[in-house]
Amino acid sequence: xxxISSQNIKQEVRKHLLIYGLxxxxxxxxxxxxxxxxxxxxxxxxxxxVAFVQGVLIACYFMHLISEKKLIHFVxxxxxxxxxxxLLLPVLEFWGNIFGTVHVS
Amino acid sequence: xSEIIPYTVEHRADTGLYNxxxxxxxxxASEVMLxxxxxxxxxxxxxxxxxxxxxxxxxxxPLATFNTFLLMTSSVSMVMAWVSLKLNDFKxxxxxxxxxxxxxxxxxxxxxxxxxxxFHEQMFPQTNTFLAIYFTLTGLHALHILGGIVVxxxxxxxxxxxxxxxxxxxxxxxxxxxxxxxxxxxxxxFLFPIxxxx
Numbered sequence: 001x002x003x004i005s006s007q008n009i010k011q012e013v014r015k016h017l018l019i020y021g022l023x024x025x026x027x028x029x030x031x032x033x034x035x036x037x038x039x040x041x042x043x044x045x046x047x048x049x050v051a052f053v054q055g056v057l058i059a060c061y062f063m064h065l066i067s068e069k070k071l072i073h074f075v076x077x078x079x080x081x082x083x084x085x086x087l088l089l090p091v092l093e094f095w096g097n098i099f100g101t102v103h104v105s
Numbered sequence: 106x107s108e109i110i111p112y113t114v115e116h117r118a119d120t121g122l123y124n125x126x127x128x129x130x131x132x133x134a135s136e137v138m139l140x141x142x143x144x145x146x147x148x149x150x151x152x153x154x155x156x157x158x159x160x161x162x163x164x165x166x167p168l169a170t171f172n173t174f175l176l177m178t179s180s181v182s183m184v185m186a187w188v189s190l191k192l193n194d195f196k197x198x199x200x201x202x203x204x205x206x207x208x209x210x211x212x213x214x215x216x217x218x219x220x221x222x223x224f225h226e227q228m229f230p231q232t233n234t235f236l237a238i239y240f241t242l243t244g245l246h247a248l249h250i251l252g253g254i255v256v257x258x259x260x261x262x263x264x265x266x267x268x269x270x271x272x273x274x275x276x277x278x279x280x281x282x283x284x285x286x287x288x289x290x291x292x293x294x295f296l297f298p299i300x301x302x303x
Binding site for chain 2: 043051079
């Protein structure tokens with residue numbers, strides 16, 4: 001994590017408050033979008049995209065990943081690959097792309 | 106005989122980190138897989154369902170939005186607590202850490218009100234598949250909040266004695282607890298739209 005000296009502390013605090021404001025704004029967007037029934041199935045895509053941006057902001061700035069060591073990045077990239085695999089496998093299974101369908105008579 | 110735990114403050118040459126930080130990130134990697142398995146189950150259940158209810162038709166979205174606000178605010182106060190220690194301001198640390206704990210307790214309070222309303226409406230985990238995965242995901246998340254409250258309360262109370270003996274080590278403890286706390290916030294950021302808004 002980035003070392004903080006008393007000289008740049010105000011800047012750090014200001015940055016965190018800015019990110020906080022942005023997170024609240026994005027939550028408000030998500031809340032509003034969910035209320036717009038006009039969007040239908042697109043709502044899922046929009047709210048998840050906004051959540052993704054919020055997640056990136058939290059990870060990069062609150063968890064200070066942006067200034068973290070490469071070893072941590074490596075561990076997280078490896079985790080992300082397995083995580084995506086975990087999410088993708090049931091979808092592929094459902095579509096019958098890799099396992100096919102087993103019928104029990 | 107006293108044994109000294111190595112690398113609580115100084116960085117290891119091979120990792121470039123103190124041990125607790127490396128440890129917490131590895132722990133969080135395992136947590137990602139834990140929640141990942143449940144998100145994966147959610148996808149499987151949703152794409153396989155003939156009908157899937159919109160969360161906002163069953164659940165209390167305003168309360169969940171308020172809880173999102175509480176959790177985000179607690180993340181900021183957690184950062185401020187750590188920053189206060191970096192500035193050698195122990196009193197402010199106590200203040201911000203106390204705020205973090207209170208916000209976390211408020212989150213659990215709101216969540217319990219939400220659960221009570223759902224039980225009152227005869228919505229239980231066994232009612233349907235959506236509610237089963239909803240209660241599993243939010244229940245597990247609430248347990249993580251509870252864990253965070255225990256750790257943060259220890260650092261605020263008894264554990265804060267370390268500040269006088271070894272301030273750098275205590276600051277690192279708070280930093281590691283903070284990383285965990287932001288992760289709990291991070292998970293909620295995805296639970297909220299998946300369960301309530303879509």
